[in-house]
Amino acid sequence: MPTKWYGWAGTILDVDLTDRKLKKIPLSRELAKKYIGGSGLMSHILYNEVGPEINPLSSENLIMIGQGPLSGTIVPSSGRYQIYARSPLTGTIGRSNGGGFFGPEMKWAGYDLIVVRGASEKPIYLWIDDEDVELRDGSHLWGKDTWETQRIIREELGDHNIQTLKIGPAGENLCFSSCVIGDLSRAAGKNSIGAVWGLKKLKAIAIRGSKGVNIARPDELLELSMKLTERAKQDPLYELHTTLGSPSWVTDPLTNVNPQLREITTAKFKNKFDKNMACWGCHLHCSHWYTVKEGRYKGTKGEGLEGNAILFANIHPRIYDSAFTCTYNTLCNKLGLHIDHPGSAIRWAMDLYENGIITKADTDGLELTWGNEEAALTLTKNMAHREGFGAVLDGYPLRASEQIGRGSDRFVSHVKGNIQGWSGVVFSLEWTLGLAVATRGSDHLIGAPWVTTPGFFPKEMPTKYLEKLGRERYGDSESISNAWKVSPLKAKFVYDYENLMAICDSTGVCKFMSEYTLFTEGIHLNDFASLLSATTGENFSSEDLIKAAEREFLTERSYNCRAGMGRDDDYPTAFNWERRKGEPHPLYEGKLPITVKEYDSVLEEYYELRGFDRKTGLPTEKKLKDLGLEDIAKDLKKKKIIE
Amino acid sequence: MAEKALVVDVDKCTGCRLCEIFCSFRKTNTCNPARSRINVMKWEEDGINIPFMCQQCEDPLCAQVCPMNAIEKNEESGVIETNYEKCTGCKMCVIVCPVGGVTFDPIEKKMIWCDLCDGDPLCVKVCPTNAISFVKLVTVGPARKRSALEKLFSSIKISNEPVELK
Numbered sequence: 001m002p003t004k005w006y007g008w009a010g011t012i013l014d015v016d017l018t019d020r021k022l023k024k025i026p027l028s029r030e031l032a033k034k035y036i037g038g039s040g041l042m043s044h045i046l047y048n049e050v051g052p053e054i055n056p057l058s059s060e061n062l063i064m065i066g067q068g069p070l071s072g073t074i075v076p077s078s079g080r081y082q083i084y085a086r087s088p089l090t091g092t093i094g095r096s097n098g099g100g101f102f103g104p105e106m107k108w109a110g111y112d113l114i115v116v117r118g119a120s121e122k123p124i125y126l127w128i129d130d131e132d133v134e135l136r137d138g139s140h141l142w143g144k145d146t147w148e149t150q151r152i153i154r155e156e157l158g159d160h161n162i163q164t165l166k167i168g169p170a171g172e173n174l175c176f177s178s179c180v181i182g183d184l185s186r187a188a189g190k191n192s193i194g195a196v197w198g199l200k201k202l203k204a205i206a207i208r209g210s211k212g213v214n215i216a217r218p219d220e221l222l223e224l225s226m227k228l229t230e231r232a233k234q235d236p237l238y239e240l241h242t243t244l245g246s247p248s249w250v251t252d253p254l255t256n257v258n259p260q261l262r263e264i265t266t267a268k269f270k271n272k273f274d275k276n277m278a279c280w281g282c283h284l285h286c287s288h289w290y291t292v293k294e295g296r297y298k299g300t301k302g303e304g305l306e307g308n309a310i311l312f313a314n315i316h317p318r319i320y321d322s323a324f325t326c327t328y329n330t331l332c333n334k335l336g337l338h339i340d341h342p343g344s345a346i347r348w349a350m351d352l353y354e355n356g357i358i359t360k361a362d363t364d365g366l367e368l369t370w371g372n373e374e375a376a377l378t379l380t381k382n383m384a385h386r387e388g389f390g391a392v393l394d395g396y397p398l399r400a401s402e403q404i405g406r407g408s409d410r411f412v413s414h415v416k417g418n419i420q421g422w423s424g425v426v427f428s429l430e431w432t433l434g435l436a437v438a439t440r441g442s443d444h445l446i447g448a449p450w451v452t453t454p455g456f457f458p459k460e461m462p463t464k465y466l467e468k469l470g471r472e473r474y475g476d477s478e479s480i481s482n483a484w485k486v487s488p489l490k491a492k493f494v495y496d497y498e499n500l501m502a503i504c505d506s507t508g509v510c511k512f513m514s515e516y517t518l519f520t521e522g523i524h525l526n527d528f529a530s531l532l533s534a535t536t537g538e539n540f541s542s543e544d545l546i547k548a549a550e551r552e553f554l555t556e557r558s559y560n561c562r563a564g565m566g567r568d569d570d571y572p573t574a575f576n577w578e579r580r581k582g583e584p585h586p587l588y589e590g591k592l593p594i595t596v597k598e599y600d601s602v603l604e605e606y607y608e609l610r611g612f613d614r615k616t617g618l619p620t621e622k623k624l625k626d627l628g629l630e631d632i633a634k635d636l637k638k639k640k641i642i643e
Numbered sequence: 644m645a646e647k648a649l650v651v652d653v654d655k656c657t658g659c660r661l662c663e664i665f666c667s668f669r670k671t672n673t674c675n676p677a678r679s680r681i682n683v684m685k686w687e688e689d690g691i692n693i694p695f696m697c698q699q700c701e702d703p704l705c706a707q708v709c710p711m712n713a714i715e716k717n718e719e720s721g722v723i724e725t726n727y728e729k730c731t732g733c734k735m736c737v738i739v740c741p742v743g744g745v746t747f748d749p750i751e752k753k754m755i756w757c758d759l760c761d762g763d764p765l766c767v768k769v770c771p772t773n774a775i776s777f778v779k780l781v782t783v784g785p786a787r788k789r790s791a792l793e794k795l796f797s798s799i800k801i802s803n804e805p806v807e808l809k
Contacts, residue, residue, distance in 0.1 A: 073674045074664055101660075108675060147688060160685075184687055210749045212667065212675020222668070242771075274690060276772070278659035283771035285657035289690030303690070 006216035007069035007536035008032055013111045013133060015126060017200055018059060018118030022133050027112050033538055034628065036548050037068035037112055039095060039505035042084040043555040045115070046093060047632065052563035056088040057174060057199050059119035065106070065165065065205070066113040069536050071508030072104030072213050072281070074225045076232070076523075078509050079104050079280030081182075083165075087191035089176050090417040090441045091563055093556045095505075096179065096193050097445065098165075099279035100186030102207065103508055105163040109209030116202060125166075125204040127157065130211055138203040142172060145334035146181040153206045166204035167194045168336025170384040174198045175394045177341035177383050181333055185287070185303035186279070189338035190418065191440050216537030224530055228523055229283055232513065235521035236460040237451060241512065243276070245286035249517060250307020251315070253456035257427075263320035264310055272326055277303055284512060290326045297323040302330035311421070312343025317350055318370040331377070335384040342380045344419040345396035349379070349389075351411040358404065364388040410586055413573045416441035416565065423588045424572025425599075427453045428483035433602055434494045436572045439556035445511065447498035451519050454483045461519075469520070486598045491605035499549035503528050506548065551627045553610060558619050558632045561641050567603075567617035575599055618642050645779045646721040649757070649764060651694050655774035658685055658692035662766035662775060666757075669765045671750070678748045680757040681766050694766070694775060696757040697744030699723055705736035705745055705756075722758050730754070 003010075005027075014023040035041040042064045054060045067081040081103030087094030106114070109130050116126070123138035141149050146168045154162050163183070170178035171194030178194030179187045197203075215221050232238055240248040244266045255261045272292055278285035292300040305325060313328040314320055332339040346368075352358045353368035360367065364382070366375040366389070382390025392400055397414040413420040418441025425432050427450075434447030444450070451457070454466060466481035473479070473496075479489040497515065504511045507528065514523045523531070525542050532540040560569070568579065575596045577585040584590075604614045611623025621642060624633040636642045663679040671678050681696040699721055706714040706723065713729035714736060716722070736754055737745045748755045757764075759777070767777045778786075 072664075074668050108677070151688075210675070210677035212671075212673045212678060212750065214673050215668075218668065218672040275654060276657045277690065277692075278657035278771075280660055281664055282659050283661065285659060285771060291690075301688075301690070303687075 003029065004214065006214045007073070007532070008037060009107055009110045009112045009211075009213065011111050012113040012115060013128070014115045014117070015133070015135070016118045017116060017120040017124065017135070017202065020135060022135075024131075032069070032112075034548070035551065036503070036506040036532070036545075038066050038071075038508055039082050039084075039502060040548055040552045041113065041506070042066050042082060042095075043093060043552050043559070045113075046084055046086065047555050047559050050086045052091070054086060056086040056091065056094070057195060059117075059200065061086050061196050061199070063116040063193070063196055063200065063202065064113060065102075065116075067103040067107055068112075068506050068508035070531060072107035073215060073535055074221060074281075075509060075531050075535065076225055076229045077279070077282040077284060077513035078507075079282060080504070080508050080510050081106065081188075082505055083180055083188040083193050085191075085193045085196040087193070087440065088174075088195045089192040092191075092416055092418075092441055092565065093439050093559045094191035094193050094196075095440050095556075096188035096190045097505060098180070098182045098186045098188035099510060100163075100183040101280045102163045102165050102182040102186075102205075104280045105207045105209045107209065107213050107508075108211055109207055110211045114205070116200065119200040120202065123201045123203045125153065125206060126202065128205065128207045130209060138201070141166075141203045142201075143169065145169065146336050147184055147334055149204055150184070153204060157206065159208060162206050162208050164204050164206050166336070167197045167202075168334060168384065170336040171195060171198040172203075173384065173386045175337070175384060175386060176396075176399070177337050177345070177394050179336060179338035181336050183303075185329075185333045187333065187338060189340065190443070190445075192338075194336055194338075215535055217534040220534040221531070224527070224534060228513075228527060228531075231521045232283075232518055233521075235518040236457070236465070237517055237519070238521070240460070241286050241517050242284050245276075245288060245305070246307040246512070246517075247305055247310050249451055249456070251310040253453070254315075256455055256458060261315060264314045264322065264325075268322040269305070269325075272322060279510065282510060282513070284510075286512060292323045292326050295323055297327040300327040300330055302326065302333060304329045304333075308340055312340050312347075313376075316343045316347035316421075317372075317376050319373050319376060320371070321373065324373050328377070328380070331380060335381070337380065337384055340419055341396070342383050342393070344413070344421075345383065345393040345400065346376050346379055348396055348400070348408075348411050348413075349393055352404070352408050355411075357406050357408055362389060362392075362404070414442060415572060415576070416560075416569045418442045420573055423574035423585065423592065425574050425588070425592045425594065429486065429490045429594065429599075429602060430493045430497075432572050432599070433490060433606060434497065437494070437570045437603070437606060439553065439560055442572075445516075446501045447494045449493060449497050449515075449519075451517060452480050454481055484593045486594060486601060488602065488605040491602050491609055494606060495609040498553065499546055500525055500528075502549040502552045503545050506552065507532065547627060550610070550623075551629060554619055554624060554627055554629060555632065557610070557612065558624070558629075558636055558641075561618050562636060562639060567615070570603060570617060571596075571599070613642075645781060646699075647759070647762075647777055648699065648780045648783065649696060649759070649767070650776050650778055650783055652774050652776070653691070653693050655772040656683065656692040656694060657772055657774075658683060659771065661769050661771065662694050665765050665769045669760065670755075671748075673750075675750070678750060678755070680746070680755055682746070695742070695744075697723060697740075698742055699757075699759070704739045704741065708735045708739045710735065720759070720762065723756055724758070725754070725756065727753060 012025040064084040123142040125138040174195040179189040272290045273288040276285040277287040401409040420442035467477040470480040574585040574588040663676040666679040711729040
């Protein structure tokens with residue numbers, strides 16, 4: 001007698017591309033309660049099924065797409081989904097997150113998780129129409145950009161309301177800079193997961209759902225959802241975020257810190273942003289529809305922009321033109337490129353060129369001087385097609401600098417092989433720590449508090465405000481307002497923040513509606529507990545959620561350590577260099593606000609909080625057992641990773 | 644009681660589809676756009692989003708064509724009402740509606756229309772940008788004339804000075 005599911009759909013779709021077999025597996029309620037869904041569930045599965053002996057660019061790697069029990073419901077901003085695989089870029093757990101419209105459609109079609117294994121010989125796409133699932137020929141889509149792919153799929157299946165995930169040429173060419181694109185602009189970007197799709201010849205997944213999702217306690221959920229939506233409006237950053245989106249709290253605040261960046265604030269984009277756009281079910285509508293109406297890039301149109309676009313298309317290569325940003329953003333989305341990646345790689349190449357480490361002989365004759373728009377565009381296209389110097393750059397950070405040699409590693413920024421900005425030791429200690437300990441490599445989206453960075457919002461969140469937050473949360477008025485205070489509270493801040501972000505990713509809710517952006521009035525952990533209980537009918541407390549989050553991090557940590565990683569991989573660029581080479585990083589010597597030793601002291605506090613060994617950073621058997629992860633403890637002991 | 648209608652300001656719609664999910668929730672206590680009486684139509688490559696629903700025709704074709712006389716326009720409220728006891732599910736109403744205002748609820752297997760939520764439409768309340776409003780029909784024409792004139796005059800100059808009507 002099947003149990004009725006509330007919140008969760010109750011089914012996992014398992015697709016084997018080699019055997020062309022499709023299976024529907026009932027979701028285990030025990031697993032659902034333990035891991036919640038989304039990132040929590042997929043970390044668990046990836047640990048069990050894709051070990052360190054599996055080459056990420058092989059058919060044995062898995063692709064998983066999952067949302068969570070709150071996805072596709074009236075819970076505010078519940079439209080996100082995760083895509084997992086072992087990362088070809090870093091060899092770590094590969095996790096990426098997307099918005100838009102695919103996630104909810106997946107829930108309404110009746111699936112909590114889609115697992116894709118094996119590989120197809122010829123390009124295919126997966127078509128999921130409620131319970132009818134089909135593998136369809138995708139050869140006519142191969143080589144097409146992401147916009148055209150969606151267009152063709154909808155026409156061919158005769159339904160404009162079909163939602164799609166797809167790779168562009170970058171994923172097809174197994175680029176490290178590739179991503180998966182939902183809709184026209186929603187990038188599941190990090191960790192080069194597009195390349196795994198390309199390897200499997202999975203061009204796209206198309207989905208349509210009409211089954212909907214059941215709610216256990218509708219009246220309660222309605223009240224909670226309305227309350228949270230109203231409360232969000234009280235947040236100091238609500239106004240900025242809902243009008244100008246993430247650039248207003250990414251790139252604009254940086255100008256408070258570095259006045260040189262004033263050339264590329266959101267004000268420059270106002271004549272290109274035609275209207276606000278939203279992801280599914282979200283009242284924050286922080287995206288925009290943009291059109292460039294004059295000048296060299298007249299005719300550019302698309303959706304965006306995140307602060308990243310400006311960081312990596314403008315600030316990194318020093319191209320201070322807002323029409324270029326829009327054009328670059330659309331280009332990356334169509335090619336299926338993770339915009340951070342080519343932006344970082346081109347910055348690195350320009351650093352090398354300007355410093356005489358590479359010349360035109362290396363760069364296909366391109367002059368990689370700061371601000372060269374033509375060169376940036378050409379190189380980006382070449383990266384997606386792995387052509388010429390673009391092929392070298394696609395290997396940024398580590399593979400590319402190894403290939404070039406000549407001291408080019410001096411200009412590389414990375415954590416665990418994932419791209420990072422600059423020294424990594426910037427903004428605040430909590431930012432630095434969170435970025436560096438993240439399981440998928442340098443990560444600004446999981447453990448790195450951003451909007452509370454002192455100095456970013458002198459008007460909306462002045463020092464006194466940050467002091468109040470620090471007192472309320474940690475009993476210390478300096479814990480947040482003093483960016484570089486070397487204190488165990490900084491580790492606690494990262495630990496708490498990571499836990500909350502993990503719950504967002506396990507439930508399918510957007511972090512921008514949580515403390516990532518709406519730090520004061522967004523959805524907090526206790527709100528998630530109430531939302532989950534009312535939606536699913538299962539009782540969740542804040543403590544349950546903290547445990548679930550700890551489980552997720554311990555699983556991912558174990559995954560990485562099983563693949564040979566440890567403490568040495570938890571350092572930002574500048575400190576990584578110093579530890580490995582025994583001397584300060586040449587570019588940052590004397591410029592860093594803290595020392596390695598000071599960082600170390602906070603890192604060890606973080607390890608303690610997470611239940612990792614203080615010295616090695618490896619998971620401890622005790623913590624694994626406390627969280628019901630005995631299988632992982634056994635596995636790690638068998639492999640001599642832990643005693 | 645003056646007849647009121649749902650009016651959409653297309654420029655304001657962000658495409659979030661909150662109207663859909665709350666409509667389905669209000670009517671069915673589940674979250675399912677397939678059971679929503681309002682649907683947002685999109686032309687993504689042009690950034691266009693348009694929420695659309697039954698237009699509560701003055702002379703409804705659905706009512707005319709129904710072989711069971713199950714459909715009627717309520718004279719007082721103007722809302723199109725369906726007697727589901729009489730409805731056989733022949734779907735002639737779906738076929739004949741010129742705007743796609745009638746849709747098929749795949750769970751309850753019945754035809755559904757917007758019924759303006761007993762005069763207090765929920766979509767209006769939940770729309771984050773007030774893209775949908777519920778207004779007296781007689782005011783719609785004049786309101787549109789007004790905004791059209793504002794746009795028109797912003798590009799006309801009288802005595803070399805641009806005229807701004809606000």
